[in-house]
Amino acid sequence: MPDLKGALIGCGFFAVNQMHGWNDVKGAAIVAICDRDPKRLKIVGDQFGIVRRYTDAAQMFADGGFEFVDIATTVNSHRALVEMAAAHRVPAICQKPFAPTLADAKAMVAACAAAGIPLMIHENFRWQTPIQAVRKALDSGAIGTPFWGRFSFRSGYDVFSGQPYLAEGKRFIIEDLGIHTLDIARYILGDVTALSARTKRVNPKINGEDVATILLDHDSGATSIVDVSYATKQATEPFPETLIEIDGTEGSLRLSQGYELQVTNAGGTVNSDVAPTLLPWASRPWHNIQESVFAIQQHWTDSLRHGKETSTSGADNLKTFALVEAAYESAASKATVDIGTLL
Ligand code: NAD
Ligand code: 89Y
Secondary structure, X not given: OOOEEEEEEOOOOOHHHHHHHHHHOOOEEEEEXXXXXXXXXXXXXXXXXXXXXXXXXXXXXHHOOOOEEEEOOOHHHHHHHHHHHHHOOOOEEEEXXXXXXXXXXXXXXXXXXXXXXXXXXXXXXXXXXHHHHHHXXXXXXXXXXXXXXXXXXXXXXXXXXXXXXXXXXXXXXXXXXXXXXXXXXXXXXXOEEEEEEEEEOXXXXXXXXXXXXXXXXXXXXXXXXXXXEOOOOOOOOOOOOOEEEEEEOOEEEEEEOOOEEEEEEOOEEEEEEOOOOOOOOOOOOOHHHHHHXXXXXXXXXXXXXXXXXOOOEHHHHHHHHHHHHHHHHHHHHOOOEEHHHOO
């Protein structure tokens, strides 16, 4: 079968990882790129040898010649670009965060459904090797039925030098990073029925919150905590590791710093190294994220070829994005938010 032809919109900081990922993916290749900034277009076009280059997405869609689009722009352009893809009946991948509001995200899902095209949100963290290892351990039944969990991302890493816009928005850590941690909580312990949250801004140089503590009730009856911080200075910087604790009826599981997984039950304790692979184009400490970019793009390609729904389809990701909205609502009102009322 020939490779699926793809086009990528948004040639910024993170798209370089996506372009490397596409080079490694079996069954797909990027044939056209677009960025409204000619400098970024040239840098990425030259680095990856892409001849078809556009500064206008509408022109690129009008010219066509590709079977999917990968939207790697920042959030404010997501709805217009996904709707453009739907209008041209081109299957679309859209970076997180889904959209500026839940209403926009719902409209995007509806537009793609009406056009009969798949939409996948590039929610890559659940594809990280250590997170997949936790999922596998739970699926094996090693700790029985989970009743409690903690999903923790606490860092002092300077994310603002690579992504200066993160310091500017009214919203920061929940929308940018906590969105991944909330998705991991859903992926591991299932859908969420209610949530309460508290936030803080510690770094005076940014506009949004950089600390959040969120309490989740899961459909299954399990309770979990999602805690995220970019204001935490530690002896050894853990960026970008998500640490996980799960207690189950038959045992417990701990994913700790350094990508170590410990599973304990009546049979004893098993420790394993679940570190991500350092792909040839990747660099530490980003390699954990970079490997998951390749993994989700391979998943998209395989799903598109076989007509299967992706793990983080637009419809699925509405349930993660609702948790982001709910966390901001709860932090403002100090009330518990019923997730069902948002969906
Ligand atoms: P960036 O600002 O560096 O790059 C965005 C690029 O998109 C810019 O070059 C800009 O000119 C271009 N652009 C914006 N609107 C456009 C439009 N309508 N048409 C054409 N080009 C347009 O941003 P970034 O840091 O690369 O982040 C991009 C997205 O990736 C964000 O949503 C961010 O949250 C996400 N991100 C995801 C991960 C992850 O692990 N999934 C990691 C980092 C960033
Ligand atoms: O934008 C964020 C993301 O999605 O992963 C890490 C990040 O780059 C900074 O928080």
